[in-house]
Amino acid sequence: xxxxxxxxxxxxxxxxxxxxxxxxxxxxxxxxxxxxxxxxxxxxxxxxxxxxxxxxxxxxxxxxxxxxxxxxxxxxxxxxxxxxxxxxxxxxxxxxxxxxxxxxxxxxxxxxxxxxxxxxxxxxxxxxxxxxxxxxxxxxxxxxxxxxxxxxxxxxxxxxxxxxxxxxxxxxxxxxxxxxxxx
Numbered sequence: 416x417x418x419x420x421x422x423x424x425x426x427x428x429x430x431x432x433x434x435x436x437x438x439x440x441x442x443x444x445x446x447x448x449x450x451x452x453x454x455x456x457x458x459x460x461x462x463x464x465x466x467x468x469x470x471x472x473x474x475x476x477x478x479x480x481x482x483x484x485x486x487x488x489x490x491x492x493x494x495x496x497x498x499x500x501x502x503x504x505x506x507x508x509x510x511x512x513x514x515x516x517x518x519x520x521x522x523x524x525x526x527x528x529x530x531x532x533x534x535x536x537x538x539x540x541x542x543x544x545x546x547x548x549x550x551x552x553x554x555x556x557x558x559x560x561x562x563x564x565x566x567x568x569x570x571x572x573x574x575x576x577x578x579x580x581x582x583x584x585x586x587x588x589x590x591x592x593x594x595x596x597x598x
Contacts, residue, residue: 423467424466424536425467425469425527426458426461426469427470427471427537428454428470428503429517429539429540429546430539431447432501433489433497433540434489440493440494442571444494446569446570446572447568450567451497451501452500453538453563454501455500456593467508468507468508469507469508470510471512471517471523471549472509472510473512474512474513482503485511515545515548516549516552517549518552519548524556533559534559535558535560536560537550537553538567539567540567541567542569542575543570543571543577547581554588560587560589561588561590562588564590564592566593566596
């Protein structure tokens with residue numbers, strides 16, 4: 416992940432702690448199986464380059480849950496093989512969210528401003544929902560947004576393709592492959 420014009424960059428890992436016990440979980444898991452190793456590699460590269468890595472995850476209606484407990488809940492779900500490679504270490508910033516956007520009712524914007532982040536790389540789940548809404552919220556907050564198309568998982572491929580096109584065309588987002596982001 417290269418810095419652009421000296422701008423600070425953060426990797427925002429979205430909703431990867433998933434127990435896969437919901438409608439459309441099997442379809443999502445198929446896509447997540449492809450995206451998970453790519454996301455893991457992006458996390459590793461970001462950490463090697465000392466970029467901020469921030470997890471933002473749905474709390475699954477568990478209002479008193481700590482990040483480690485959220486990981487344990489996901490590991491007890493139907494697809495621990497998709498969760499285990501992405502479990503955050505204790506030194507990674509972790510924000511829980513209530514709804515689709517990583518910004519809605521969370522302290523993420525404050526955290527990004529404190530770290531002087533100007534560019535976010537969004538990875539995770541679900542392209543046509545949380546990734547799209549998060550990209551829009553980042554755009555209206557004047558962050559540069561990059562979405563590696565192979566590091567996001569979807570439920571509906573046609574909607575995911577449309578979401579990535581909207582991010583690129585309507586929000587000026589940078590949609591490219593993870594290998595290009597890693598370059």
